[in-house]
Amino acid sequence: MLLDTLVTxxxxxxxxxxxLAKVDALAALLTRLEPDEIAPAVGFLVGKARQGRVGVGWRGLAGAMGEPAAEASLTVDDLDALLDRLAALSGSGSAGERNRILRDFTARATAREQDFIARVLLGEMRTGALEGVLTDAxxxxxxRPGDSVRRAAMLSGNLGETARLALTGTAEELDAVGLLVGRPVLPMLAASAPSxxxxLATTGEASVEYKLDGARIQVHRHGDEVRVFTRNLADITHRLPDVVEVARRLPVRDVILDGETLSLDEDGAPRPFQETMSRFGADALRETVLRPWFFDILHVDGRDLLDEPLSTRLAELERxxxxxxxxxxxxxxxxxxxxxxxxxxxxGQEGVVVKAIDSLYAAxxxxxxWVKVKPVHTYDLVVLAVEWGSGRRQGLLxxxxxxxxxPEGAxxxxxxxxxxxKTFKGLTDKLLAWQxxxxxxxxxxxxxxTVWVAPTTVVEIAIDGVQRSSRYPGGIALRFARVKRYRDDKDAAEADTIETLRGLLRE
Structure with missing residues (x-):
């Protein structure tokens, strides 16, 4: 398929x-794709190419974009192959080779295709093709039944491969997709409540559990082989030897555990979140020791527990x-x-998560x-731009x-x-230098x-509430916003919505 068709x-x-119109357009596209084009095309549309990040930033991309081609000639396979080539580059001279490959490729792209390619490379697809809409398509x-597609996508953690299987395989093959030790699944998420x-009024009898000020992890063990994944399903096993060691000591052969990890100080209190995240963001080992804490178990020794009530899962977790x-x-x-x-x-923790005792694990x-409760209003928002400081912050963003x-374009x-x-509060000198x-x-x-940036950086903001305002298009403004931390573990697609914030007006 021509890339131009995907862009259109x-x-x-x-x-x-x-x-409905989104689903119609996407479904029509999917039926026209060749089998080997399905997974790459889906990845492009949702901003999650199968190759992941390929070492291209805004500056490098801007320098590689030349005059666009007059006619469309590139295919979906061409773009997929480009990402393969870029992902394989490493070592001395790789930056120059990456720029050369990009210049040659973008010279064959039309203006519309150049814009699309840029957004794919930077993980900034803003087409409204949200994963839920694409799942329906x-x-x-x-x-195939929507529930079958959704379950397969959740348990495989890969919407592109789910699409390929749904479109080219049998209904039985789609329904057979299940938990596989070593393959991460999408984590279950929690709603919010003020207390x-x-x-508890929402859940009924529940397990009321500490909400740790840490980073979410999913731990898979098969025999002596252990793998650790982030909430975004990235493999960080090599960065967390402490967690691997704990998992190997557990009295099981096969297990999938859901939990969090964080570092503790000498008194057993949690260290700042940034110290935990430093072990997620670098390959080099740090002195900080990370301890795992588990709150759910999805599989144990050949037995899937997803469809068992939480009461059963907690008993197994305790064992x-x-x-x-x-x-x-x-x-x-x-x-x-x-x-x-x-x-x-x-x-010293964030609050609690209240979980209905009869609930199943909805990956x-x-x-x-599941309902999380924090003592203050905190929301995950995306940085759109940054202003240069003045006074002692002169020369700093x-x-x-x-x-x-x-999501709906309201x-x-x-x-x-x-x-x-906007806010400049809560920023330490270290954070100012970093940002x-x-x-x-x-x-x-x-x-x-002002420096306008790609909307890819998530920051956790504490606020006292919101107020009606005509200053911003959403009709609200944050009250006393201050930075708590940057969320390296979250994608912009996981940020809170404008409707969630507007709901505070009603509260």
Whole structure:
């Protein structure tokens, strides 16, 4: 298939707010793809190419873009092969070779294709082709039940391969996709509530567990082989030998565990989140020791537990990893739930997660069965631009522009971001130095006082609430926003939505 056809579909999807129209356009595209084009095409549309990051930044890409071609000639396979070549480059001279390959390739692309290629390479696809919409399109194009496609995608962690199987395989093969030790699955997600008592009113009897100030991990063990994955399914086994050692000591042969890891100080209190994340962001081993804490078990010694109630899973978790379980209590009493919440905060943790005791593990989904409770309003937003500082911050990028996701395009481009405020509060000297370097690396354009950046950096912001405002297109502005931390473990697609923030007006 010509790449131009994929680009046209992406533009069609981005230009409509109708979910049905999006599904129609994507389904029509999927039926026209050759079998070996399906997985790459799906990866391009959702901004998750199968090759992952290939070492191309905004600056390198801008320098490689020349005059566009007059006519479309590139194919989907051509772009996939380009990413293979770029991903294979390493060592001395690789930067120059990467630029040469990019220049040769983009010279064959039309202007529309150059823009599309840039967004694929930078992981910034804003077509409105959200994974949920594309999942529905796959089901329609393949004439398969939507639930079957969603489950296969969740358990395989790969929407592109799920699409290929749905479109080229049998219904039985699609339904046979299940847990496989060593292959990560999308993690179950939690909704939010203002208090533990409110959360318990939603869940009924529940396990009220500490919400650690750490990084989420998924641990797979088969015999002596252990693999550790992030919430985004990246393999970081080589960075977490402490976690691997703990997993090898557990009294099982095969297991899949869901949990978090964090570092503790001499008194057993959690160290700052950035110290935990430093072990995720570099290959070199650090002195910081990371301890795993597990809150769920998905598989043990040949037995899948996804469809077992939480009560059963917790009993197995206690047997397998008792001393490494996250603290918590099972209760239906709101006062008990609030007590656990207070204890979690006193221990230096973020709050609690309240989990319905009869809930199943819904991989990759956010529902009302798990509800997180934090003592302050914190949201994950995306940095859109940064302003140069003044005074003692002269020469540093300081005031950050914050955007919330707008998946349906209610206030702008579908799948884009809508600005909700600015802040320079909470930034340490170390963070100021880091963001001055980082945001210039992903710069899109600049004015005299502001650097506009690719919307790929997630930052956790604490606020006292929101207020109505005509200053920003979403109709709200953040109240007393301050930076808590940058979330290296999260993609922009996981940021909070404008509707979530607007919901605070109603509260």
């Amino acid at each position: 579909t992406a533009e069609t999807v981005a230009s409509t707010r109708s979910r 796959i089901a329609r194009a393949a004439d 533990a008592a409110d959360a 397998v990893a008792g001393e490494h379980r996250i603290p918590g209590e099972v209760t239906a009493d709101p006062e008990e739930a609030e007590r656990v919440s207070r204890e979690a905060i006193a221990a 990759g989904r956010r529902g009302s069965s 300081s005031n950050i522009h914050l955007g919330a996701r707008d 206030f702008g481009e579908p799948g884009g971001f809508v600005m909700v405020g 001055t370097e980082h945001f210039q690396e992903i710069e899109v354009r600049r004015t005299a006082g």
